[in-house]
Amino acid sequence: MDTKKYVIKQISIFSENRPGRLASVAHALGEEKINILAFSIAEANGFGVIRALVDHPEKAHKKLSSMGYNVAFTDVIAVQMKDHPGGLYEIAKVLGDAGINIEYSYAYSGKKAAVLILRVDQVEDAIGKILSSGATLLEHTVFH
Amino acid sequence: MQYWDPRIEEMPKADLQKMQYKLLKSLVCRLYSFSHFYHDRMKAQKVHPDDIREISDIRKLPFMFKQDLRDNYPNRIFTATQEELVRYHVSSGTTGKPTVVGYTQKDIDMWSTSIARGLTAIGLGRGDVIQVSYGYGLFTGGLGMHYGAERIGATVLPTSVGNTERQVELMQDLEVTAIACTPSYLLHIGEVAEKMGIDIKKDTHLKAGILGAEPWTENMRTRMEKWLGIKAYDIYGTSELSGPMFTECAEQNGFHIWSDIALVEVIDPKTGEPVEPGEKGELTLTMLQKEALPMIRYRIGDISSVDEEVCPCGRTSPRIKRIQGRVDDMLIIRGINVFPSQVEYTLMTIPEVGQHFQIVVERKGALDDMLVRVELTKDAFSDKITDLMQIRQNVEHRLRNALNVAVDVELVEPGSLPRFEGKSKKVIDKRAL
Numbered sequence: 001m002d003t004k005k006y007v008i009k010q011i012s013i014f015s016e017n018r019p020g021r022l023a024s025v026a027h028a029l030g031e032e033k034i035n036i037l038a039f040s041i042a043e044a045n046g047f048g049v050i051r052a053l054v055d056h057p058e059k060a061h062k063k064l065s066s067m068g069y070n071v072a073f074t075d076v077i078a079v080q081m082k083d084h085p086g087g088l089y090e091i092a093k094v095l096g097d098a099g100i101n102i103e104y105s106y107a108y109s110g111k112k113a114a115v116l117i118l119r120v121d122q123v124e125d126a127i128g129k130i131l132s133s134g135a136t137l138l139e140h141t142v143f144h
Numbered sequence: 145m146q147y148w149d150p151r152i153e154e155m156p157k158a159d160l161q162k163m164q165y166k167l168l169k170s171l172v173c174r175l176y177s178f179s180h181f182y183h184d185r186m187k188a189q190k191v192h193p194d195d196i197r198e199i200s201d202i203r204k205l206p207f208m209f210k211q212d213l214r215d216n217y218p219n220r221i222f223t224a225t226q227e228e229l230v231r232y233h234v235s236s237g238t239t240g241k242p243t244v245v246g247y248t249q250k251d252i253d254m255w256s257t258s259i260a261r262g263l264t265a266i267g268l269g270r271g272d273v274i275q276v277s278y279g280y281g282l283f284t285g286g287l288g289m290h291y292g293a294e295r296i297g298a299t300v301l302p303t304s305v306g307n308t309e310r311q312v313e314l315m316q317d318l319e320v321t322a323i324a325c326t327p328s329y330l331l332h333i334g335e336v337a338e339k340m341g342i343d344i345k346k347d348t349h350l351k352a353g354i355l356g357a358e359p360w361t362e363n364m365r366t367r368m369e370k371w372l373g374i375k376a377y378d379i380y381g382t383s384e385l386s387g388p389m390f391t392e393c394a395e396q397n398g399f400h401i402w403s404d405i406a407l408v409e410v411i412d413p414k415t416g417e418p419v420e421p422g423e424k425g426e427l428t429l430t431m432l433q434k435e436a437l438p439m440i441r442y443r444i445g446d447i448s449s450v451d452e453e454v455c456p457c458g459r460t461s462p463r464i465k466r467i468q469g470r471v472d473d474m475l476i477i478r479g480i481n482v483f484p485s486q487v488e489y490t491l492m493t494i495p496e497v498g499q500h501f502q503i504v505v506e507r508k509g510a511l512d513d514m515l516v517r518v519e520l521t522k523d524a525f526s527d528k529i530t531d532l533m534q535i536r537q538n539v540e541h542r543l544r545n546a547l548n549v550a551v552d553v554e555l556v557e558p559g560s561l562p563r564f565e566g567k568s569k570k571v572i573d574k575r576a577l
Contacts, residue, residue: 012527014520016556044529046554051527068559070525103528119527 003127006137007075009057009144010117013050014070017043025050028067034060037143038117040106051106053078053117055144075123078143080136081107081114091116094133100126110138148264148296149257152404153459157452160403160460165199167432168407172196172205174223175438181212181221182440202407202430207416207441210243213384218244224436234282235383236481236548245284245383246436252291254433255386258405259292262391265400265457266352266377268322270297273349275315277325277333278357278479280304284387285357285479289324298322305329308336315348322352324388326479327360327368327376331510334372345373354379356388357479359467365396380464382444385431390464395456398463406431408462409441410450413471424449426471427464445471473571475505477512480549484570487516490546496524496535500561507575515552516543519561 015021022041029036029052039052054060057073064071081087095102101121108115115138120126130137147153155163173193175182186192189206196204213221222229224246231247247255268274274293278285286304293300301318303311305325311333314320323330330353337344344350350372356379365376380399381389385406390399401408410425411418419425427446431439447469452462475482484503491497498519506513518539526532536553543551562569 010527012525014525014532014555014557016560042529044533047532047556049527049529049532065522068557070520070522070558072525072527074527 003124005139005141006077006127006131007123008053008078008117008138008140010074010076010119011052011054011057011060011064012072012074013052013064015041015048015050017046017048021048022050024067025064025069028063029054029060032056032059032063034063038106038108038115040104040117042104051104053143057144074119076117076119077123077127077130078138079116079118079130080110080112080138081116082135083113087114088116090133091118091130091135094129094135095120095126098125098129100129146264146267146269147459148261152402153261153265153461155403155460157454157460161199164403164407164432167404168199168202168430169193169196171430171432171438171440175440179221179223179438181216182438199407202409202441203418205441207428207443208439209443210384210445213243214241217241219246221438222246222436223438224248229436231287232282233284233287233383233387235284236486236546243383245386247386248435250433250435251386251437254405255288255389256291256295258386258389258402259289259391260295261402262377262379262393262400263292263296263298263322263354265393265459266354266375266391267394268293268296268298268352272296272298272321273301273318274298275301275303275311275320275323275325277303277305277311277323277329278388283480284381284383285324285326288381288387288389289354293324308333309340312337312340312342315344315350316342319349321349322354323350324354324379326357327353327355327364328358328478328507328510328512330355330368330372330376331364334368335510345371350374352377354391356380358476362466378466380467384437384439384442384444385429386434393455393457393459397455398451398465400455400459400461400463401429401450403461405433408450408464410448411443413443413447419449421452422449424465424468443471445474447471475503475514475571475573477505477514477547477549480547482514482547482549486546487543490542491518491539494539494542496521497539497555498558500563501570502561503571505571505573505575512575513552514549515554517554517556517561519558520555522558 035055037053042049103119105118176193185206191204229246233245235243276289280286353376368376377392379388379391407430409428413426427444446467502517504515539553
């Protein structure tokens, strides 16, 4: 099974936890005509990590790096959620039963229904388990 | 009026100078003959012991710097053999190398005597209970005060630093009359006591604080005296001189520098020339009787002035005024000397962070808080918050080990810290002293 097409390249940006940092990142991406499709901020004491799915990850990486930001690519997967009670439970149970750990996740409202972005410790396994459970994964071409 | 050594403490100025000249002359003769370090230094300066004919001839002698102690780590300047030493103390170094100070029995005796004179001058003696809340160990504060307090026949309560609630209980239960610690630690003790519902002013016998190892101000003195109902006295010293050594007297107007123990000069740090009498400059001390680690014209780095007038308390030795600053960038955090170069040196050994850094010192409540901002390197960046937390904890741990003082670390973006050409300003000290 070709699992590669379900692997989505997320960009992660190290940021100090102070006013104006997100604006600076967002402004730079806007200038480059890069569209942000989904994003989240994780914060720890004094610093944070901005995570985003964008339509041109390489271009975003180049631009932000040139501005001095610490930028990294991270592989994530995107699950099309069913819009009914228990939808999240189904996905979480599939992964939990398979011993796959969710390191973090965030959601965004996709074109049809909500989409759950997942960062897991075993990407290939997770893709297999989710597909065989009958759930839908978005391909990376949806994003970039 | 109480004196510990009335003969020395009240000796007329002219006699003190004669005594100082004799001690200096014999010191120089001894070191020229028995110390490679001083012999070579004096040769290089083209000065011979015969050139020392009066006390002002001390200006012909070369200076000594902290760097000399570092370069001669651990004991190459010692003029006593290991068999003659009864103790070592070690202070943190500026670039990872600490400074080692050795003591003969006579060195310990002179140190204790110096403190004994000071404690007597502030009215302490047999019958007093002195709580020593300086750190015991490699740091000179704890053991130094301990021996001085025992010397005057006081009862010592060696609490060292920490476990503050217990310190307050013991202060109350054992009827402590005086405490020796850093001024910031006394403020902390006062706050802890308040939280415990104990009013140090009313509920304890505390009447005096001997406070040193970090700079403090007249404002702090007034505040502490009023709040705690005590008299607060400053004490001066550094490990190179032995440790905390010279206290104020009951007049609270400068440290008495006992003339048989030390000769103090005030110089212009740029030219090395003496400043006008009473002007401020860099303190330079010559220890006249030290055996194991002799100090001639040692540039301490502290800025102050000297008052040669006989003190209203009757003591004739000169007095150093309150320390007004440093000629270098040394910081004192919770009584511990910290040089920014130590931080730099430690960071260089941690690949996850860059070499640029910024130190921010604040006083939160009574205690100093030191924050070090470091830049996360590109290779070390991980998308996982836990990895980043780990890096931060590691840097905190390494700095704590190197500096002997707790440090908070903040990870910042690469390139975000200010870069400096020439003299950098890496320290932001927000403490209102």
